[in-house]
Amino acid sequence: MALRGPSQAYADMLTQPAVPMSTAAARELVTILKAEAGIRIDPSNTQFISYRLDRRVTALGLDDYDQYLTHLQSPEGPAEIQRLVESLATHTTSFFREKAHYDWLDTVGLPKLIETGAGRTHPLVVWSAACSSGLELWSAGIVLDRYSHKVQGGLRWGLVGTDISAAILRKARLGIYSSSELAGLSFDLRSDYLLRSKPGARISPKQRVYRIAPALRNRAHFSAANLLGKLEGHVPLADVIFLRNVLIYFTAEDRTRAIRNVMQCLRPGGYLLLGHSDNLRSLPAGLTPTGTAVFRKDER
Template sequence: MSRRVAAAIVERLKTVAGIRVDPKNQQFLTFRLDRRLQALGLDSYEAYLEVLESPSGEAETARLVESLVTHTTSFFREPAHFDWMEKTGLPTLNEAGAGRLHPLTVWSAACSTGPELWSAGMVLDRFSQTITGGLRWGMVGSDISAGVLRRAAGAIFTATELAGVNEERKRQYFLRSRPGVAIANGQRLYRVAPELRNRASFAQGNLLQELPDIPLADIIFLRNVLIYFAPDDRQACLNNVTARLRQGGYLILGHSDSHHGLPPGMTACGPSIFRKG
């Protein structure tokens, strides 16, 4: 691949999704690109760049982004955040009126296939049961990738994917496929129970753009996505995301995400947790 073509593709990925790929890391790029070339029946990277730059290039760019980003996730990943949510975050928000005056809303931004969102849902439901009359609450999951969002909304997981969920939660919050019925790779499947599914909505969205369709949230999980962005995109993402956070609400970053670029008025108050105002 010529340097010009590599640089043009990399630039397009950065503009559209904020994804950083070192043009010198050709091995990584060509491996992923070759699959796209094969799928489209093209025989050169130049021809592929032409497709990307054509009027219908948007859909292909989305497919390329999809093939380059990492969707790694798991239930109760970075468990300190869910402990904090249960013991500190939810009681503090509820005392201030969230769940009574307005629905307490959790947004899993960059939710991938959904385990982060459903983990938060289990904690929320359990907390709601401790409140007389229950809480009003809901959840939103968003991601740039339509493919993972479909999986998140489908809410079906294998036993291996549920490794981080304890037995009690599995019994309470999952429906298990009957023996021999729905099986994936020899494993029975689990589906999130309707009590949680009915509380969730999903929206495709690029965090580098404003997200007016996302409701104001009380807790936002923005974990393990900032690491892929260049500093200017990280800043744009943090501005867009915190614009959807209520005053007094909490932003939760991944343990390895840098918080540089957080807008003023966000105060550290827990492990990679920041409060607005």
């Protein structure tokens, strides 16, 4: 049987007639996406929208995007809007992406937090607030696990991952990845933190899958959360929050709103890490820059 990967799907898209999308329908779709998730897409980028959504519209037996918009207003609308967000969101991530943050955590962040009692008087919690398939959170978990083994008596620590997409969270929770998703993870770390599927006569090395070891999985909790909604009470108070490579999709107003929301769940003296390209024009009150894309929440 022929393998079907993303490139095959792209080739199919080029050879199949696109589902008709009027300019007004494209505008309406991106407006819904922005209102639900804060994610902005240029409505003139109909090729991207078609690539991500045509298959779904066809599977529903609909002829065009005007019919799809009508479907979004039906009783199945709310569930379908969730699918729309999942289809149009970008989940690009990798192990140890923007590695400087993990080096900072290991050499500066953790020592400072432990000095103030994190990991001892309360469990030290790292929260990946737009965690995608989990690679950002597992990378932080590796840093924490290694650090904990170095310090006398070890540390109490936990991992929290949230995302707006239920589908990507299922993948994160499972913690199973293909070899192509392991880029960024050294061979030493692979042998310490991954379980490998058994080789078999019918499985080529490329088809092997890898699972995050229980040492990390057992410490992680994943749940759905929208950065633009109420977060307080849904996630535990965190010592470090990774909020990276998601604000770039938001307007300046929504960026500020998302940061204010996550700050409610950050301990005073805790750290907020933003993506290196998440340029903020103005910083919400209560945060002090302490390094490259690293901010400390002021003590009350």
